[in-house]
Amino acid sequence: MDQMSKTNTPVLDNFWMPFTANRQYKAAPRLLAAAEGMYYTDVDGKKVLDGTAGLWCCNAGHARRRITQAVERQLSTLDFAPTFQMGHPVAFDFAAKLAENPPGGPDAKLDRVFFTGSGSESVDTALKIAIAYQHAIGQGTRTRLIGRAKGYHGVGFGGISVGGLVNNRRVFPQIPADHMRHTLDLDRNAFSRGLPTHGVELAEDLERLVGLHGAETIAAVIVEPMSGSAGVILPPKGYLERIRAIADKYGILVIFDEVITGFGRLGTPFAVDYFGVVPDLVTTAKGLTNGAVPMGAVFASRKVYDGLMTGPENAIELFHGYTYSGHPVACAAGLATMEIYAEEGLLTRAADLAQDWEDALHSLKGLPHVADVRNLGLVGAVELTSRDGAPGTRAYDVFVDCFQKGLLIRVTGDIIALSPPLIVERQQIGDIVSILGDALKRAA
Numbered sequence: 001m002d003q004m005s006k007t008n009t010p011v012l013d014n015f016w017m018p019f020t021a022n023r024q025y026k027a028a029p030r031l032l033a034a035a036e037g038m039y040y041t042d043v044d045g046k047k048v049l050d051g052t053a054g055l056w057c058c059n060a061g062h063a064r065r066r067i068t069q070a071v072e073r074q075l076s077t078l079d080f081a082p083t084f085q086m087g088h089p090v091a092f093d094f095a096a097k098l099a100e101n102p103p104g105g106p107d108a109k110l111d112r113v114f115f116t117g118s119g120s121e122s123v124d125t126a127l128k129i130a131i132a133y134q135h136a137i138g139q140g141t142r143t144r145l146i147g148r149a150k151g152y153h154g155v156g157f158g159g160i161s162v163g164g165l166v167n168n169r170r171v172f173p174q175i176p177a178d179h180m181r182h183t184l185d186l187d188r189n190a191f192s193r194g195l196p197t198h199g200v201e202l203a204e205d206l207e208r209l210v211g212l213h214g215a216e217t218i219a220a221v222i223v224e225p226m227s228g229s230a231g232v233i234l235p236p237k238g239y240l241e242r243i244r245a246i247a248d249k250y251g252i253l254v255i256f257d258e259v260i261t262g263f264g265r266l267g268t269p270f271a272v273d274y275f276g277v278v279p280d281l282v283t284t285a286k287g288l289t290n291g292a293v294p295m296g297a298v299f300a301s302r303k304v305y306d307g308l309m310t311g312p313e314n315a316i317e318l319f320h321g322y323t324y325s326g327h328p329v330a331c332a333a334g335l336a337t338m339e340i341y342a343e344e345g346l347l348t349r350a351a352d353l354a355q356d357w358e359d360a361l362h363s364l365k366g367l368p369h370v371a372d373v374r375n376l377g378l379v380g381a382v383e384l385t386s387r388d389g390a391p392g393t394r395a396y397d398v399f400v401d402c403f404q405k406g407l408l409i410r411v412t413g414d415i416i417a418l419s420p421p422l423i424v425e426r427q428q429i430g431d432i433v434s435i436l437g438d439a440l441k442r443a444a
Helices: 022-027 065-077 089-100 119-136 157-162 200-213 239-250 271-275 302-308 328-344 346-362 393-404 426-442
Strands: 032-036 039-042 047-050 112-116 144-148 177-180 218-223 253-257 281-284 296-300 370-376 379-384 410-412 415-418
Touching (some): 047 426, 089 112, 089 328, 119 218, 119 253, 177 200, 296 302, 328 346, 346 379, 393 426
Parallel strands (some): 144 177
Antiparallel strands (some): 039 047
8 A cells, every 4th residue: 555545644755764774664653643641652553661861861641731831831932032141030940850860969068060953962062071071271272082882972973972872883984992892691691680790800800991092181981871772781890999989089070971871760769879989060851851852951950160261251162062052941841850759659650660660671581582681670681593684673673573462661772671650650661571571482
């Protein structure tokens, strides 16, 4: 049947889809038409349980009326205003609200907020701030950045440079960066519950890179406290603490990429709170507005902010920003989101569900093709063995099978990633694991 005759299917030709095998998808599209609470509804009217919080972002579930109403009010009051040498109240209000509960709490003093439009923009912003800070304090030779293999830091040229996913890097030029090894170790840590035991010594890679390049060339090191996009890769116990200590030793700034872990994903407001390790900069997005309006934010320490507040008072301290930095509609959505998080206790709810989540996920051990199960907070991964000569195809088939049976999961390579909205109920955790388990049994 010609697609134009299908009233519930749009013309697919013109939208060049991101991170998608366009030809494969358009041959058999999966289209979501509506969402509410824990469920999507596809164009055929079928309910689909959201096992991924959209794309790690809809922490409070879908179609939250408070956010909808806040956006509508803001659009009818002030749809847009510039923030270059100008301002509007809602941006300052939102920054102040975020500063009430910043990463690490008030004592960490990560309460200076730079608004962006996405996680990718947040990362590139944090990298630029780090380099600008080093320059401002007389360390202008520090322009190199250190990332980590298997890290994902968005798609800007800075983000792909410090990122460690080869497909994001292989076609594009990069800025000066080097990489530590990743912490995924199936030989020693497979089927760990929570943080793996082995691998803290991998933090010494930062010391090795200092020895290779010289501390005077390195501005910052960026890590995801928990790597999400590469397939839920967890830090070994003590790893982040060691990264912090080595960075302090050599005057290197530490950036935590919390685009995924921010706003309750691990059972604490931020991964900074979960691990008790305080970086100098924290990147966020996704859960910042519950996914309702694109927005990101970089939390900067007062040390970094004050280090740049030098020179003549009429001089621009950081020559950087975006048209939509502090967009009024996004700020309104963010303020409403923070109210929901606070009233419903969502920033810590994952801690109450974490054990049930862990037990449910690890019940999949022993099913066909399951090579590893990983979990932390309300995040999980099921790693599958790959088909000979066709990596990624097995997980993709499981993904399609689950969708057809009413469950949305996410796959990266042969890893299935799960991150349900923080409003998930225990019965729905059971539903997620049951549907996934049945799909694994059917997978060839």
